[in-house]
Amino acid sequence: MDDEDGYFGKSVAATYDDASAGMLAPGVVDPTVDFLARLAGRGRALELGVGTGRIALPLARRGVPVHGIDMSRAMVARLRDKPGGDDVGVTIGDFATTRVDGTFSVAYLVFNTIMNLTTQQAQVDCFRNAAAHLEPGGCFVIEVGIPELRKLPPGQRVVPFHVSPTRWAFDVYDVATQAMSSNYVDVAEGRGNYQSIPFRYVWPAELDLMAQLAGLRLRERWEGWTGEPFTNESHRHVSVWEKPVNEGGEGG
Incomplete structure (x- = not known):
């Protein structure tokens, strides 16, 4: 950051x-x-x-x-x-x-x-x-x-919203605190770069x-x-x- x-x-x-x-x-x-x-x-x-x-x-x-x-x-x-x-x-x-x-x-x-x-x-x-x-x-x-809590089955905290050969992206929810994060993995030349940004829903x-x-x-x-x-x-x-x-x- x-x-x-x-x-x-x-x-x-x-x-x-x-x-x-x-x-x-x-x-x-x-x-x-x-x-x-x-x-x-x-x-x-x-x-x-x-x-x-x-x-x-x-x-x-x-x-x-x-x-x-x-x-x-x-x-x-x-x-x-x-x-x-x-x-x-x-x-x-x-x-x-x-x-x-x-x-x-x-x-x-x-x-x-x-x-x-x-x-x-x-x-x-x-x-x-x-x-x-x-x-x-x-x-x-x-x-x-x-x-998007309706997308979470019991025991799951992660909602993917983009999947491709060059990018994976997913949200992670904490329903106890309303904290969440959007997480990104960008892939270039076989290597991944990870970034996480916090939010509060x-x-x-x-x-x-x-x-x-x-x-x-x-x-x-x-x-x-x-x-x-x-x-x-x-x-x-x-x-x-x-x-x-x-x-x-x-x-x-």
């Missing part, structure tokens, strides 16, 4: 967009940007965990002023190298606690990034940090997967309670960015919590 950049140091940043190529497809990016641009309106957007700018850059091209927070200088350097990279302001720091100037119409965490915070307290702090940045009536948006109802503690209330929840209904068969959700216009709000 890179001490300065956490688990997203130079080696990960160099190949991050290639490894996540499917998430860069217009069919994935455009609905996300449409959704966030509607919530931003004429206001500003704050991305927690801005990374290489997959969403921040196209959102900024829509005319929405975007500011990002990220711990990884290596990932932000990749953002800066892209067209329009200088149009997105970035503050280096832990997005659970780092504050920036001004208020925002929307703050957002996409692509499971809430799980990069590996304790419940850090996730609660993140909600409070997002709420502190929102103007009254502003929204906090999270896109995150549903833990979190349930929708748990996120709603975190929002309440931060003075936010659930506004809507969908399976995806185009408004598909969220059901018990959904593998992910896009949830929107709103800061009440009365700043006291719930839990305030």
Whole structure:
């Protein structure tokens, strides 16, 4: 692990967009940007965990002023190298606690990034940090997967999600603590390179309670960015919590 950049140091940043190529497809990016641009309106957007700018850059091209927070200088350097990279302001720091100037119409965490915070307290702090940045009536948006515990038979903790001649990838779950890790073995010239990244999985109802503690209330929840209904068969959700216009709000 890179001490300065956490688990997203130079080696990960160099190949991050290639490894996540499917998430860069217009069919994935455009609905996300449409959704966030509607919530931003004429206001500003704050991305927690801005990374290489997959969403921040196209959102900024829509005319929405975007500011990002990220711990990884290596990932932000990749953002800066892209067209329009200088149009997105970035503050280096832990997005659970780092504050920036001004208020925002929307703050957002996409692509499971809430799980990069590996304790419940850090996730609660993140909600409070997002709420502190929102103007009254502003929204906090999270896109995150549903833990795939239904795939675990008794006694098993491992769920494979990619198997090929050059890469093996699997998640390991600890249902007692909600700790998990995504593990990768990349094979080149007959040799394997192993990497493990820790996460903390979190349930929708748990996120709603975190929002309440931060003075936010659930506004809507969908399976995806185009408004598909969220059901018990959904593998992910896009949830929107709103800061009440009365700043006291719930839990305030």
